[in-house]
Amino acid sequence: MEGPSINILVEEVKSFRKQKIESVKGIVTTIDIVELTGKDVKAFKSWGKHFLICFDKFYLRVHFLMFGSYTVNTPKDRPSKLSITFSNGTLHLYTCSIQKHPGKPEKNYDWSSDLMSKKWDPALTVSRMKKFKEHQIADVLLDQNIFSGSGNIIKNETLFWLQIHPERLISSFTHKQLSEISTRTRDYCYNFFIWKKAYTLKKHWKIYGKKKCLECGTDVLKKPTGLTKRRSFFCPNCQK
DNA sequence: CCGGTTGTTCAGCG
DNA sequence: GCGCTGAACAACCG
Numbered sequence: 001m002e003g004p005s006i007n008i009l010v011e012e013v014k015s016f017r018k019q020k021i022e023s024v025k026g027i028v029t030t031i032d033i034v035e036l037t038g039k040d041v042k043a044f045k046s047w048g049k050h051f052l053i054c055f056d057k058f059y060l061r062v063h064f065l066m067f068g069s070y071t072v073n074t075p076k077d078r079p080s081k082l083s084i085t086f087s088n089g090t091l092h093l094y095t096c097s098i099q100k101h102p103g104k105p106e107k108n109y110d111w112s113s114d115l116m117s118k119k120w121d122p123a124l125t126v127s128r129m130k131k132f133k134e135h136q137i138a139d140v141l142l143d144q145n146i147f148s149g150s151g152n153i154i155k156n157e158t159l160f161w162l163q164i165h166p167e168r169l170i171s172s173f174t175h176k177q178l179s180e181i182s183t184r185t186r187d188y189c190y191n192f193f194i195w196k197k198a199y200t201l202k203k204h205w206k207i208y209g210k211k212k213c214l215e216c217g218t219d220v221l222k223k224p225t226g227l228t229k230r231r232s233f234f235c236p237n238c239q240k
Numbered sequence: 241c242c243g244g245t246t247g248t249t250c251a252g253c254g
Numbered sequence: 255g256c257g258c259t260g261a262a263c264a265a266c267c268g
């Protein structure tokens with residue numbers, strides 16, 4: 001699950017904000033769920049791919065990784081990791097990593113790297129990119145400390161949009177190009193958010209999962225690239 | 241039905 | 255203590 005999806009989740013649970021937890025259940029073992037009962041949720045936040053459930057003196061950090069999912073109200077046909085019931089509904093979390101952290105998330109998170117945040121800072125992003133001169137752009141676009149919330153779909157689609165080869169090194173770009181890459185990645189995240197809410201995300205994929213380049217008809221290459229070895233889909237003709 | 245994956249963490253090594 | 259590698263985990267889709 002990529003960053004924009006977490007922002008959609010935050011929207012979906014808006015009605016639970018500032019509500020008291022009536023009951024909890026789940027198979028999660030990393031936290032003590034009993035103590036959640038009766039507490040008020042102060043806020044739901046996101047940072048990158050992290051979904052944060054904030055309480056007065058601590059917060060829960062939920063990460064959905066590859067296979068995580070959630071539902072609001074309608075449970076799935078298997079036990080949830082954690083289900084939180086309020087007077088007006090229940091949030092069910094499945095197959096995710098849940099951690100409890102003391103204090104406020106503001107102490108641990110810097111939103112200047114979060115692509116979906118109002119605090120996202122393009123100049124800081126470019127300066128962070130420049131520290132990885134000999135790394136491939138595809139790897140840097142997956143680095144959560146630089147592009148918090150970016151994932152493999154966002155990486156591939158943004159690089160195709162920019163007609164950039166995923167294995168190009170950071171050192172091969174000018175400052176202006178790095179700036180362009182960062183702002184387009186942010187723009188793609190906003191599109192992802194809109195498209196996903198409209199259930200038209202897949203329809204907009206131009207390279208991810210494709211066999212032929214939609215621009216020129218060339219066979220799309222599908223290759224594990226860089227240190228991360230995540231699959232890069234790219235057109236060897238269009239992307240330089 | 242099998243192979244692949246919208247991802248991260250950690251053990252083990254040199 | 256570092257950088258690097260591969261394993262482990264997990265559920266759904268085509």
